[in-house]
Amino acid sequence: MVHVAKKCVICARLTSDFSYGVDCCSACKMFFRRHVVKEALLKPCLSGNQACPKDFLAGCQFCRFHKCLQSGMTLEPLVPKLPLEELFEKLSDFDRHRNRILSDYHPLDPDLNVSTILFFKKLKYQQRNDLVPMKFSSWIYISSIATIEFMKKLPFIYLANSSDQLILVKSSFIKVSSFSAASRAYFSNQHALSFPDGSDVLPFTPDVKGLEEIGNRIRTRLVSKFIELQLSKEEFLLVLILIFCNPALLDLSETGQILVSTYQSVYSNALFEYCMETYEKLGPCRYTELLSLITLAEKHLEDVNNYFVILQLHGMDFLIPAVVKEGINLI
Ligand SMILES: [Zn+2]
Ligand SMILES: [Zn+2]
Known part of the structure; x- marks a missing residue:
């Protein structure tokens, strides 16, 4: 199987992964997972809730998470369904x-x-x-x-x-x-x-x-x-x-x-x-x-x-x- 490197739709790093409905690197995948499945709180935006500049994105939990949602990462299957x-x-x-x-x-x-x-x-x-x-x-x-x-x-x-x-x-x-x-x-x-x-x-x-x-x-x-x-x-x-x-x-x-x-x-x-x-x-x-x-x-x-x-x-x-x-x- 040939893996074609594409850009992660969130952070633009090269990746051959496809997860939660989008091309994304494993770091972004794990990041999204952690906040939805483990319900980890998000640190506030580094630039005070204005959208962060692109090269900032990977470092800003808040904007990175919202970029995940905007990019179409599927949320519902990850939300914990407690008994x-x-x-x-x-x-x-x-x-x-x-x-x-x-x-x-x-x-x-x-x-x-x-x-x-x-x-x-x-x-x-x-x-x-x-x-x-x-x-x-x-x-x-x-x-x-x-x-x-x-x-x-x-x-x-x-x-x-x-x-x-x-x-x-x-x-x-x-x-x-x-x-x-x-x-x-x-x-x-x-x-x-x-x-x-x-x-x-x-x-x-x-x-x-x-x-x-x-x-x-x-x-x-x-x-x-x-x-x-x-x-x-x-x-x-x-x-x-x-x-x-x-x-x-x-x-x-x-x-x-x-x-x-x-x-x-x-x-x-x-x-x-x-x-x-x-x-x-x-x-x-x-x-x-x-x-x-x-x-x-x-x-x-x-x-x-x-x-x-x-x-x-x-x-x-x-x-x-x-x-x-x-x-x-x-x-
Ligand atoms: Zn990424
Ligand atoms: Zn930000």
């Missing part, structure tokens, strides 16, 4: 960590925003003092932080470029946070969303008319659906991920779409497999019902958005915490 039990254990761990931050800690920095939460390597926390009462704004602040810390543990977030990370997180962290609050209520037999100390998830606004109906929908609609479906913990975890694993978002880059749609198919396959194992013949029907929760979370976000727009129209934007403003569209 369901292991997958649930891993996601539960992430979720427990989110809950711990929410219930017991507060960040040392009082002015974090979505991008600092996403791109700070390790946020510093302090154990919360029970004697200091939490206000609405402090609950919203810590629950947004805990949610974003959870989201950034997923590979389609941390492997994405920084502008895609911002798009994915800003469009969904309120949904993810509310969905988690709904699970906290549901699993402790409550019928309405509340913060861990039992306080209301919406600010106290006795003077604003017209908020009651929409406010009650925000507090109860998700939990009611969980009760109706008798949602299991496993179903909750997978739907929670699918809420922000959405490749249809406007403005996602080409590599962002590849990453998100690949992982979306991995997590939805896992959900389907779970439904088939648990509900057998009724599995496909259950799966469809569960996916309707994603639409419901979208409607929930619309309600939250409208609620805060009404507050804004009444000149009460001061009640809307800065980090929340990044997740909604005010007028």
Whole structure:
């Protein structure tokens, strides 16, 4: 057999290898494999997230990985497909960590925003003092932080470029946070969303008319659906991920779409497999019902958005915490 040397489509070294659907050298092949299979984190781009110059490429993990995706290296066959039990254990761990931050800690920095939460390597926390009462704004602040810390543990977030990370997180962290609050209520037999100390998830606004109906929908609609479906913990975890694993978002880059749609198919396959194992013949029907929760979370976000727009129209934007403003569209 004659081996014809070609250029590696990623680093341009001469190679006769063909792997993952493209001509690439074994170093680039191993590099791609390590980050997808072993889920190794990527070091940030050496030139600050501008595309690196060509001769820089092999040295910059971030740009090299994205060049692999752009060159058409096939991602999905490499993504680890954990047995369901292991997958649930891993996601539960992430979720427990989110809950711990929410219930017991507060960040040392009082002015974090979505991008600092996403791109700070390790946020510093302090154990919360029970004697200091939490206000609405402090609950919203810590629950947004805990949610974003959870989201950034997923590979389609941390492997994405920084502008895609911002798009994915800003469009969904309120949904993810509310969905988690709904699970906290549901699993402790409550019928309405509340913060861990039992306080209301919406600010106290006795003077604003017209908020009651929409406010009650925000507090109860998700939990009611969980009760109706008798949602299991496993179903909750997978739907929670699918809420922000959405490749249809406007403005996602080409590599962002590849990453998100690949992982979306991995997590939805896992959900389907779970439904088939648990509900057998009724599995496909259950799966469809569960996916309707994603639409419901979208409607929930619309309600939250409208609620805060009404507050804004009444000149009460001061009640809307800065980090929340990044997740909604005010007028
Ligand atoms: Zn190469
Ligand atoms: Zn780079």
